[in-house]
Every structure is written in structure tokens, then in C-alpha cells.
Amino acid sequence: YEVFLRKGRIIATLRNAIVNHYDGFEVYYQPIVDCQSEQIIGAEALMRFSMITEEGREFVSPMEFIPLLEETGLIIPAGRYILNEAAAMCCEMQKYIPDFRMNVNVSYVQILQGNVERDILDAIQKYSLQPECLCVEMTESGFMDMTPSFCKFRKTLDKNGIPFVIDDFGTGYSSLNHIREMPLDVIKIDRCFIEHLGEDDFSNAFVRMVSELANAINVRVCVEGVETKRQRDIVKKMGIRMIQGFFYGKPMKIEEFEKKYLI
Numbered sequence: 001y002e003v004f005l006r007k008g009r010i011i012a013t014l015r016n017a018i019v020n021h022y023d024g025f026e027v028y029y030q031p032i033v034d035c036q037s038e039q040i041i042g043a044e045a046l047m048r049f050s051m052i053t054e055e056g057r058e059f060v061s062p063m064e065f066i067p068l069l070e071e072t073g074l075i076i077p078a079g080r081y082i083l084n085e086a087a088a089m090c091c092e093m094q095k096y097i098p099d100f101r102m103n104v105n106v107s108y109v110q111i112l113q114g115n116v117e118r119d120i121l122d123a124i125q126k127y128s129l130q131p132e133c134l135c136v137e138m139t140e141s142g143f144m145d146m147t148p149s150f151c152k153f154r155k156t157l158d159k160n161g162i163p164f165v166i167d168d169f170g171t172g173y174s175s176l177n178h179i180r181e182m183p184l185d186v187i188k189i190d191r192c193f194i195e196h197l198g199e200d201d202f203s204n205a206f207v208r209m210v211s212e213l214a215n216a217i218n219v220r221v222c223v224e225g226v227e228t229k230r231q232r233d234i235v236k237k238m239g240i241r242m243i244q245g246f247f248y249g250k251p252m253k254i255e256e257f258e259k260k261y262l263i
Contacts, residue, residue: 010060011068013051018077024050025078027085028251031261032103032222035236035243040261042101043093044137044244045086046251047078066107075107076114087123089254090133096262103135103165112149117156124162135163135186139171146181158183165222170206184219186242191225194245198234211238 017024025047032042047066050059069075083104090102110116124134136157157164163185171190189210193203207223214221223235226245235243249260 007068010051010065011072011074014049014065014069014072014074014078017049017051018074018081022078022081025081026050026253027082027089028253029086029089029257030244030251031249031257032101032242032244033248034241035232036241040097040248041099041242042103042135043089043257044103044251045082045089045105047082047105048251070107070109073109073113075109076116079107079110079114079116080119083119083123084126087127087129087134090129091127092258093262094129094133099133101133101135101163103137105137105139105167108138108150111153112147117153120162121156121160124160131161132163135165137165137167137188139167154182168224169210186220186222187214188222188224188244191245194223194225194231194235197231204234207235207240208238211240215239 013024026049028046028048029043030046031040032044033039034041047062048059049062049065050057052058066075069078086102086104090100093100093102104120106116110119120134120136123129124131154164156162164183165186165188166184167188168190169187170193187210189207193206196203197207198204211221220242221240222242222244223240224244226232226235226243226247228247231245232243232247252260
């Protein structure tokens with residue numbers, strides 16, 4: 001019963017937040033680094049949400065509020081807000097790092113019920129970005145097995161040169177089939193395979209296999225969850241260039257991000 005009541009409170013707060021100019025929503029940015037050059041090359045935009053309770057301001061876990069946004073359809077306006085904030089941030093960063101890229105997550109609900117491809121194109125035009133600088137991420141489990149809506153979405157991305165990224169690769173049920181059937185630009189290997197890198201034979205073999213396969217089909221690889229120098233060194237030795245993880249930086253507010261990487 002308490003879970004039911006909390007769910008209702010969060011949904012009501014999400015609705016009010018969106019009506020009130022997205023009050024309570026924030027975008028955090030986690031750096032993506034080229035581990036060969038040690039230079040920052042991009043970031044992933046991550047949605048965060050907090051609400052006022054009797055005890056004060058509470059930060060709600062994305063694992064809790066994002067499914068509620070999807071369930072209610074509120075992910076469509078909220079996703080549009082995050083997309084525009086991320087595009088604006090990318091535009092600002094490119095003043096200092098010309099090839100800076102921004103990764104933005106897209107939900108299957110935005111594809112089925114919204115017109116997210118139009119939102120993406122509008123954001124690119126509004127902030128004068130090159131299409132290849134705004135990368136669209138989807139979790140592997142979010143794929144819809146080539147439904148008409150998904151095919152239309154992918155065709156629009158391909159037609160306009162917008163990179164498509166598989167997130168959490170290796171956690172779904174048909175990973176290799178996805179690589180064969182749809183055009184990809186980046187594979188992001190899930191953090192669960194990085195956690196025991198150097199300690200577990202399966203993790204070592206999996207990351208190496210994905211890296212070699214990606215190189216063979218001209219797809220880039222990014223690894224998530226790199227937290228130690230040892231993990232970084234192993235990944236680097238495998239020839240993987242892009243790293244996202246606490247070793248280089250945690251998700252942070254825009255002010256902290258700019259202070260760390262621009263000043």
C-alpha cells in the first residue's frame with residue numbers, strides 16, 4: 001500500500017514539475033574520454049529528478065521515476081526538455097572542444113507515442129549542431145524488433161547522419177542479431193562486464209570479442225563503468241578508445257562539468 005501511495009505521489013509531482021517549466025528536473029553530464037589521448041571527447045546527458053517532501057528535497061532514483069514517466073507518457077515532454085538542454089550544452093562545449101559529442105537517451109515510448117525524430121532534428125537545427133555530434137542511445141532491451149515505428153525512427157537517423165548507440169550491450173537476448181540487422185555507430189559495453197575485468201575469464205573474453213567484432217564491421221566501442229586504473233589499462237590494451245566511468249568522472253551538473261573540463 002505504501003508503494004502504491006508513493007507511486008501516486010511521484011506521478012503527481014512529475015506532472016506538476018512538467019507544467020511548472022520542468023521544476024525539479026536536471027541534466028547531469030558524465031564525460032566520455034579517449035583513453036589513448038586522455039582527452040575528453042563527449043558526454044552522456046542523464047536525467048535527474050528531485051521533489052519536495054515533508055523531510056525536505058528528495059532525489060528520486062532514475063530507476064524509480066523513469067519507468068513512471070514511460071508508463072504515463074510524460075517521458076515525451078520530459079525527454080524533449082532533456083534533449084534541448086543537452087543540445088544547448090553540446091553547442092557551448094564546442095566553442096572550446098570543436099568535435100565534442102553529446103549522447104542522449106531515447107525511450108521506446110518516445111518512438112511509439114511521440115515524434116522524437118522530429119524533436120532531435122529540431123534540436124540539431126536550433127543549436128546549429130552537426131548531426132554526427134548528437135548521438136542517440138537506446139538500451140538493448142528497449143529495441144522493438146523492427147516494428148514500423150522503430151524502422152521509421154532508425155531510417156530518419158540514418159538519412160540525417162545521426163549516430164545510433166546501443167547502450168548496455170550484452171544484457172539483452174539477441175545482441176549479435178542486433179548488430180547484423182541494423183546499422184550501428186557505437187556499442188556501449190555494459191558495466192557488469194567491466195566490474196571483474198582482469199579477474200574473470202568470461203568478462204575478459206566478452207569485451208575482447210565485442211571489440212574485435214566491432215572493429216571488423218567498422219563500429220566504435222565505448223565501455224562503461226571503468227573505475228580503476230587496472231580496468232582502464234586492460235581496456236586500453238584491447239585497443240578500445242572510448243571510456244565512460246568514475247575513473248574519469250562521475251555524472252555532474254553542468255556548472256561542475258564546465259569548471260572541471262573547461263577552466
